[in-house]
Amino acid sequence: MIRTLKNKLFATLCVTALTLGAVTATSTFNNVQAAETTTVKTVYVDVEKDILGQAPIVKPVKVQITSDEVNEKIKYATVKAAYEQDVDVRLDDKGTYVQAFSDTSDTQAEFSNNYKYKDKIPAICFDTKTAYSQPIVTDPDYLSEKEFDGISGWMFTVNDKMTYGSNSWYTADTPLTDVPDGAVIRWEFSAADGCDLGMSNYLPDGTVSYGYYNWKNKEDAPFFTGRADKTALIRSMANHSDKADAAYVNALKDLKDLTIQQADVNDDMDVSGNLVTPRS
Known part of the structure; x- marks a missing residue:
């Protein structure tokens, strides 16, 4: 696990004058520093929990990517945008992904009071006895995957799309070179694999194997139309x-x-x- 705490992204540059005059050294420092901070791409990021009808964890922010950052990935731009918000970035056999953003509100109470689509989610997603390998968690400091039900977690789109090029999927490891200039990286929390965000996706079929969900081989329709x-x-x-x-x-x-x-x-x-x- 990589837990990124209140990231301040900066570079430190040291220039030694040696036999050069002070004016030359200062000039060299300024020129190199300017080169390293040249903006080559701009993206926009926000982090939303709209399924609870609440304000974003990170309101829309402009993120300027400099020449020395251009080979970084979407997760880097996300952490840079979050700035003073902690971002919990995890690593599994498929790569890195964002598991949680810091949020100290009472998530379980929010779901109980505000979530509109619980009756549309397969009951197995709340049955941790039968699906014993799919725990539901409560994290007082973060809004994390598997809060509320066993399939909840963070999703994101780039310019409202989940794929690019010849049907490649955007992931947290997608290089920023594959993200268009001016693109919007929109993170959204979902309790239903995006179906509660107006997208179609696969949901568990109600059965388990070894405590894990079995998934339908046909997409479920969005819980509402007209996203x-x-x-x-x-x-x-x-x-x-x-x-x-x-x-x-x-x-x-x-x-x-x-x-x-x-x-x-x-x-x-x-x-x-x-x-x-x-x-x-």
Whole structure:
């Protein structure tokens, strides 16, 4: 396990003057430093728990990728965006993945009070006696996979897509060179493999083998239809200067609304992509 704590991403550069004059040494330092901090790509990141109707753990933020970071991966941009939020990054036989983001709210109470789709999730996902290899956890400091049910966890899209190129899947290990400039990396917590986010996906079929779920060989339909693409909205929110004005507050409300119509999302921005104050 790699637990990344309040990451501050920086580089330290030392220049020794030796026989060079002080002016030359200073000039060399400034030139090299400028080269290392040149922005070569911009991405946007947020971390949402909309299935609970709550504000994002990480609100939309612009992440500038410099020339010395361009060969890093999506997990790197995510940690850089989280900044003061702890990110729990795990390693398994398929690579690295994000297991949790820091969150001290009472997750079980939030699910009990706010989650709308429990009756659509297979009952086996809550049966830890039968599915004894699929525990449900409660973490007071993080919103983690397997909180609420045995299939809950973090998912993300890039520009509202899960694949790129010739059907390659985005993962936390995807190089940023494969992510378009200006892309939105949107993390969302799901208790139903994305079905509660308006996506279709595979769910357990109700049986287990050796305590593990058996999965359906046919995708389940989304729990609701008409998932809105919020790529442009997230980008606009990150670029908006006043995070307390009416335009931003309205955009945040619509970001949290899972079943909002696409037209209503589009109305939050003008033709230039700037947030606009909602009509009264």
